[in-house]
Amino acid sequence: MLIRLLCVAVISLTAIGSSPARSQNHVLVDGTEQAYTVYAGIPDDKVAQVQAKLADAPRDVALLEWEKFVDAANRYVEARVLKNEYPQSRTVEGVVALLRKYPGTPIGLSWNGGIAITYNDYQYAKRTYAQYKSDPAAYERNRVDDPRRDPLRPEGHLGPLLGW
Secondary structure, eight states, rough: HHHHHHHHHEEEHHTOOOTOOOSSSSSEEEOOOEEEEEEEEEEGGGGGHHHHTTTTOOTTTEEEEEHHHHHHTTTTTTGGGGOSSSSSSSSHHHHHHHHHHHHTTTTTETTTTTOSSHHHHHHHHHHHHHHHHHOOHHOOOHHHOOGGOOOOOOHHHHHHOOOO
């Protein structure tokens, strides 16, 4: 529930009066959900409002300066991956590039290194995480091997959104 509130707050705060050229100077990192972590760029003029909304947030939520986030992107992105199923993907670089290109848009990183953008992506991440945690062997047997059917495959989002 907190993730939804934060995403709505971030989207509404950055959308009101924003222009496409506006860049973010901070990054909201929300790791409250075990199946995924959500990142969103926050412009300077909205930082105080976001900080006020985060006053009672759990410790898995952080508001970082952009440069600090970029300099330690591996720590804030790669370290959130429990089982990297996409080792050849440029996921860390992709998350940073998506945040840069789409400030205010929530970008999800799933437990297995995938990218989540849509509601269905997030739900799929939750389902697969629950399967993996309850029975890793069964998860491996039932895992989607066809990249065209894998909604979290980073290339499925990074390609169309970034032209990679």
